Amino acid sequence: MALIIQKYGGTSVADAVRVKEVAKRVLKYKNEGHDVIVVVSAPAGTTDSLIRRAYELSETPSKRELDMLLTSGEQISIASLAIAIEDLGKKAVSLNAFQVDFKTTDEHTKATILDINTDIIREKLSEGNVVVFAGFQGITENNEITTLGRGGSDTTAVALGAALKADEVEIYTDVDGVYTADPRVVKNPKKLNTISYQEMLEMAASGAKVLHPRAVEIAARYGIKIHLRSSFDDSTGTIVKEKGDESMEQVKIIGITSTKNEGKITLSGVPDKPGIAAKVFSKLAKAKINTDIILQSSSVTKEFNNISYTVSIDDLKEAVEISQELKEELGAEGVSYDANIAKISAIGIGLKTHYETTAEIFDTLAENGINIDMISCSEINVSCIIKEEDVNKAVRALHEKFIEEN
Amino acid sequence: MALIIQKYGGTSVADAVRVKEVAKRVLKYKNEGHDVIVVVSAPAGTTDSLIRRAYELSETPSKRELDMLLTSGEQISIASLAIAIEDLGKKAVSLNAFQVDFKTTDEHTKATILDINTDIIREKLSEGNVVVFAGFQGITENNEITTLGRGGSDTTAVALGAALKADEVEIYTDVDGVYTADPRVVKNPKKLNTISYQEMLEMAASGAKVLHPRAVEIAARYGIKIHLRSSFDDSTGTIVKEKGDESMEQVKIIGITSTKNEGKITLSGVPDKPGIAAKVFSKLAKAKINTDIILQSSSVTKEFNNISYTVSIDDLKEAVEISQELKEELGAEGVSYDANIAKISAIGIGLKTHYETTAEIFDTLAENGINIDMISCSEINVSCIIKEEDVNKAVRALHEKFIEEN
Secondary structure, three states, rough: EEEEEEEHHHHHHHHHHHHHHHHHHHHHHHOOEEEEEEEEEOOOHHHHHHHHEEEEEEOOOOOOOHHHHHHHHHHHHHHHHHHHHOOOOOEEEEEOOHHOOEEEEOOOOOEEEOOOOHHHHHHHHHOOOOEEEEOOEEEEEOOOOOOOOOHHHHHHHHHHHHHHOOOEEEEEEEOOOOOOOOOOOOOOOOOEEEEEEEHHHHHHOOOOOOOOOHHHHHHHHHOOOOEEOOOOOOOOEEEEEOOOOHHHHOOOOEEEEEOOOOOEEEEEEOOOOOOHHHHHHHHHHOOOEEEEEEEEEEOOOEEEEEEEEEEHHHHHHHHHHHHHHHHHHHHOOOOEEEEOEEEEEOOOHHHHOHHHHHHHHHHHHHHHOOOOEEEEEOEEEEEEEHHHHHHHHHHHHHHHHHHHHO | OEEEEEOOOHHHHHOHHHHHHHHHHHHHHOOOOOEEEEEEOOOHHHHHHHHHHHHOOOOOOOHHHHHHHHHHHHHHHHHHHHHHHHOOOOOEEEEHHHOOOOOOOOOOOOOOOEEEOHHHHHHHHHHOEEEEEEEOOEOOOOOEEEEEEOOOOHHHHHHHHHHOOOOOEHHHHHHHOOEEEOOOOOOOEEOOOOOEHHHHHHHHHOOOOOOOOHHHHHHHHOOOEEEEOOOOOOOOOEEOOOOOOOOHHHOOOOOEEEEOOEEEEEEEEEEEOOHHHHHHOOOOEHHOOOEEEEEEEOOOOOOEEEEEEEHHHHHHHHHHHHHHHHHHHHHHOEEEHHHOEEEEEOOOOOHOOOOOHHHHHHHHHOOOOOOOOOEEEEOEEEEEEEEEHHHHHHHHHHHHHHHOOO
């Protein structure tokens, strides 16, 4: 008998028909003798309509009240699923964050999990219940209701898995696993049977939306296996675990991702003094703007530098404003920005040992007439900033060269 | 500076426009320097749609999960109203049952309030917040979520008023007060400026739907003034308090109510033995069926009795079945029932001193050709069971005689 945690997204609990299907799937596992905890999101559409409601009432709804408003959505899902499971003749009990002391920090709309009291969940499981738990939400030490932000329900499921030492956390979604590239871009993407935490993190951080990095980070820290699979059929999906299959170690690159979700800012003609870069990035950090790729280039005279960096497109406007201030403060020449960029990334633990691959990536892009603007490399990730219009061509070229031909 | 509790029903918070109107009204009081606690119901329609959802999933949803499901509705309302108040520049904070330890019994869907921890509410008020509290819901000692059943939000408001020793509890509704009779039946109903708890209780129990008896009972026990008023204008409504205005004491009857919400059952030919009536009503009580009016009549031979009683129309089917069992157990002759009855009630503290009035009521009905089937009198209430088809005629006749002509 195993302890299995299953997470279903909003589409899977959108209406009564879907909820009943989830109930049946849950019971298949329960009937095999497993203990099952189900984590659900709000019904599809509910969160959006609640957010719309909030902004009808105020242009600047407080984050505390947004959390209070949005967490009503998961409550609908957990009660609905518990009712559907009970209707199939099995015991079920829905539980809310406050009922299991699902403690988080007090940063409303983007809280971090601190601690989970597993006593109540274990008690309910031992009584033979399927436990249906509300994803995305938590409470603070002062009983304030919080939400975990993006990827919240995935994170809830994996955190529960860690706290309860679950045998597996299954994340049900509308795709059947992690692919070597976006199937909408590439003709012959391959589904990965396994992927390491590290690779999955790089994939997620580089544009693969299938699993949120926060969830992967927790899974990695506690060694929890995640099974990412489709809620539409019973096929095996992709297992995210400590190491990918051994055969995979021979593979240089397991995935090509891309994102158009960044913008680039350049501070040009910055007088070359020590501590300039630190000043730039500490000012951005204070405004809670994350920079991704950073490039500092000297001018011919060596007296001036150009500093370029990329940020999330959501932060671009604010980052440009801050850079204008920095221009004045530092006596720089100008600020320019470009929203029409894309980042493509080639990811694989094999990069660690295949030193030649990085150069081959640049070659491949050059052969296809794609100009590289900025480069960022980690041990298992080579990322390039290119023109947005080149992105699909770049993904196809790299996928063909490093995945299809291998 | 007073402490005022305002309760708004689902219609008042149905959409953003309505919620903003409520926010403005709340702030009028806040700006006058009062501390304000607002109790809100779920947005109109939400509870019904959630119940529909539950019954799509199961013909017999568990009461625990129904409570979990339904309480999401009030959470939407409290967050929405808090956002709207904050948007007008004032501090507001929404609070849920678990956040203020609003303790109830564990009878799901019809829990009774046990205790309220007022510390958090007082703290939030002292920080200058309007407190927006979720009506209808509570939690048990084991952190299970409960609901208070019918009239729940009114009850929440009055219970908070009692716990916090509020100066007034205002119940906002779609009528502007308590009337001497249903304006849809009677041409010239009078709005009552004041009414005593006792009279209000009898009115509510006898068909006036304007305020739930549970809320009135709590108000009476703790001496909390209720101001029942319209959410559409600023006019004064009806104050429910210990004693009605002194002038009212001279009035024999302050209201005529009617309800078609009862059915009558007769067990005929019951052998006359001691303890028979007790047996009948303890069996009904065990099935949690409340009987209203009871009539035991001896037959001419005195060897057999007929026992008639009325129950809520919702319980009629089950009560008939139980009566069939009783027929066998007691060796009675037959069971008959009648769903086409109505109860009319004349209510007033004046009845205590005007002994002749009861007879005048029967006379008035007789003069109008209305047959009285059963009679039940308390100190301040004379109720008659009549044919359903006679009900409006009866209300008009009694209203004319005892209210319009006085």
